[in-house]
């Protein structure tokens with residue numbers, strides 16, 4: 001490879017800048033020309049390429065968001081959009097793409113590669129951790145810590161007022177943020193889409209908590225859990241336990257921002273380096289990931305089809321330690 005382009009796409013995540021920096025500087029080290037693409041696939045379609053050198057990525061390893069900006073491109077979903085993107089890559093002489101994002105990003109990259117043959121390699125950048133082929137995705141650790149800090153603060157006020165708080169965290173259709181932040185804050189219950197908890201299970205947990213003398217509680221709820229909206233859960237609980245003083249808090253996009261944690265910066269650096277090395281080795285249509293602390297490459301199709309599975313031990317631990 002002689003000329004590569006890097007971009008960030010889909011929901012941003014803390015550590016994306018560290019990944020961009022690693023790609024640019026590794027390419028620079030091996031005398032590969034590196035371009036940044038503005039706003040993900042939209043930039044490919046509009047031909048918005050920016051030449052990047054080692055100094056263009058100074059002072060960004062500690063910054064949240066993405067300096068290249070991100071988007072969920074509708075136009076790239078169309079054949080015409082992808083044709084424009086390919087024409088621009090040809091015009092610029094780009095022979096490989098490094099895409100930093102989640103499953104939507106990798107789906108786009110796979111289709112683009114299959115249609116036009118341009119080499120593509122991915123770096124998992126999403127707070128959701130819902131990508132197979134890497135134990136952690138870039139941004140997940142920071143989002144967990146942000147959620148934990150926020151819920152710790154909610155606990156202070158919950159305790160002062162003897163309240164029950166239902167706290168919703170992100171994760172799209174995956175419960176990793178909920179399960180892990182829930183354990184970290186000592187939640188009474190954690191409701192995630194991967195398990196088949198019923199509302200009766202939740203009420204049973206409240207009954208046990210009452211018997212054990214708990215006066216305040218935190219229930220962490222994944223945004224896509226299957227029992228109903230967080231408000232309906234809170235209402236059903238109020239109907240069953242009218243003496244509870246209940247509040248709902250939705251953490252939302254606060255979980256996507258902020259300076260990346262050390263773990264995310266190191267992961268992003270390793271995967272940014274790994275992506276360029278992978279391209280130099282002739283790899284394409286794969287995602288660079290870390291599994292058991294080793295750099296591995298997983299075909300995009302596998303990375304987006306499967307999820308990492310929820311750890312059964314963690315589920316058990318969360319139940320045993322909650323009461």
Ligand code: F6P
Nearest residue numbers: 011102126127128170171172256
């Ligand atoms: O994929 C990251 C994520 O933050 C999900 O957790 C959430 O469901 C979604 O993106 C929110 O998307 P948007 O930023 O477009 O509202």
